[in-house]
Amino acid sequence: MQKLEPGEGWSSHRPQGIDESTKKRRSNFSDALPAAGPLPPEDEHAELRLGCFEITGKKRPRPQSLNLVKSITPNAVHEQAPLAEAKTFEIGGGSASQPFPADNSELSKQPRTLEVAAKRTKQQRPPSQSPAEAQASQAAKDNGMNHNATLDPESQEQSERREREYFKPYIGEPCGPENRFLVEAPLGRGSFSSVFRCSDTKGRGKEYAVKFIRDNPGLRKATEAEVRLMRRIRTKAVEKDSEGANCLLGLASLETFMHHGHLALIFHLQRYDLRTALRRGGRGFPLQDLERYASDLFLALRALRAIRIIHTDIKPDNLLMSLDKKSVKLSDFGCAVDTQDEVQIKHIRRAYISSYRAPEIILGQSYSTRVDMWSAGATLFELAHGQVLFGEDSNNKLLYDMLNTCGPFKKAFATAGKNALKHFNLEGDFKRKRTDGNEQLLPMRRFAKPLTPLLGRLQQKLQDVKLKDFAGLLGQCLVPEAIDRLAPEEALQHGFLRNSQ
Known part of the structure; x- marks a missing residue:
């Protein structure tokens, strides 16, 4: 496919020669906003991502196993229910974790615009937060409070404004350079974008996942920075680690275009993210599948480490399954950090909030x-x-869950970082914040024996060696002190993955 340079061959006119069946699927559409200009060329001085510092030091012995509060029960590791029993849809290009119906029979029952699907998703998940809301929410989380206790009186108005910013096309709507793409079906929607399956009229009908950013100047600017970083990652990762680079979801050759005020990113089509797969299967993956997926994940992280990029948002939502279900790619670099850009690191630490975050992030350490x-x-x-x-x-x-799962933190680790004293005293004891607002001081020795040993709860349904190896791999990833954690290349040599290479 010939790559078009930004601005080359772009047109706001509809393509000629569209067949009658396509025309019948279209509905009247209100006057469109004038198309915005192409993505600006890379600005070498633009602020791309907030930086961080590399931790160095002498390695200490790693623990060989991990005791986890939650166990992998026999029901969680048996053969996964066939995903084909549920209606499938393809997804690609970023976090769009809320699925829309993609079956054509369902779409034919809906209005020709896709607002019904959008409203359905709006009811399923809360609206994304504004910077002010995010700051208030994080302050509440830092203090151990329920961040949903108070509501912003303007939240309804803000929610309606956000809803208006989403791209709501009609089925068959043309878009892209020379209107070469046709919107076929919705794939999903996240906080900042919606994703649609689009066919390429100049590529023999090949389908892509096109991610349309909300019509919001701030989000558009942030996405432009993400695109520039993705270009750098693609170039550098291929040079340093071509095998690992193949496990990173990159932009397709056409990359981006503007459509009615929405910046659109073009990705190769994937099946769906692993959170969707979990929801559809109703249980965890069998270990034989996890061998492949874990290997792909660590290969992707090996490539990023080689070029000193931190993804910072690893989670099931950002691992996309291939169409044949045999591999995964790491996606969504909107939170990625280039370690060579060491500006405003504190803002990254504050913004990075999830149940997957490492303890040093919570404590405010480098x-x-x-x-x-x-x-x-x-x-x-x-x-x-x-x-x-x-x-x-x-x-x-x-932090309380981590202590109960991973065991005690060393005093030097627990008391380091600008946020450490919010959660630990100078002796390294944990300040548990109770739901009634009171604080309970828990000596660190209390966590010497985690609540429930992982291996003690595993049954003999699968091979003992594989279960033990899997638990061992988790244990060496979930070490509180970062210097003792496995590096990606070390994880790839672990016994659990050795046969998957």
Whole structure:
């Protein structure tokens, strides 16, 4: 496929020669906004991502096993229910974790615009937060409070504004350079974008996943920076680690275009993200599947580590399954950090909130590419068990769950970082914030024996060696001190993955 340079051959006119069947599928559409200009060329001085620091030091012995509060029960590791029993849809290009119906029979029952699907998703998940809302929410989490206790009086108005910013095409709507793409079906929607399956009229009907960013100047600017970073990752990763680079979801050759004020990113089509697969299967993946998926994940992280990029948002939503279900690719680099760009690191730490975050992020310590290894361990547990390993009610609750799962933190680690004294005293004892607002001081020795040993709860349904190896791999990813965690290349040599290479 010939690559078009930005601005080359772009047109706001509809393509000629569209057949009558396509015309019948279209509905009247209100006057479109004038198309915005192409993505600006890369600005070498633009602020791309917030930086961080690499942790160095002498390695200490790693623990060989991990005791987890939640166990991988026999029901969680038996053969996964066929995904074909549920209606499938393809997805690609970023976090769009809320699926829309993609079956043509269902779409034919809907209005020709896709607003019904959009409203359905709006009811299923809360609206994304504004910067002010996010700051208030994070402050509540830092203090161990329920961040949903108070509501912004303007939240309804903000929610309606956000809803208007989403791309709502009609089926068969042309878009892209020379209107070469036709919108075929919705794939999903996230907080900042919606994803649609589009066919290429000049590529023999080949289908792509096209991610349309909300019509919002701030989001558009952030996405432009993400695109520039993705271009750099693609170029550098192929040079440093071509095998690992193949496990990163990159832009298709045409990359981007503007359509009615929406910046659109073109990705090769994938089946769906692994959270959707978990939801459809109703249980965790069998270990034989996790061998392949874990290998692909660590290959992707190896490539990113080689070029000093931290993804910072590893989770099932950002692992996309191939159409044949045999491999996964790591996607969504909107939160990625280039470690060579060391500006405003504190803002990254504040914005990075999830149950997959590493403890050094919560404590406000400097961090390295090994935060992704912690997130990978938490993600792999969830893919096997079917439920998240750590809750995300608050940062304090996250740390409490980590202590109960991974064992005690060393005093030097627990008391380091600008946020450490919010959760630990100077002796390294944990300040548990209770739901009634009171604080309970828990000596660190209390966590010497985690609540429930993982291996003690595993049954003999699958091969003992594989179960033990899998638990061992998780244990070496989920070590509180980053310097003791496995690096991606070390994880790939672990016994659990050795036969999958």
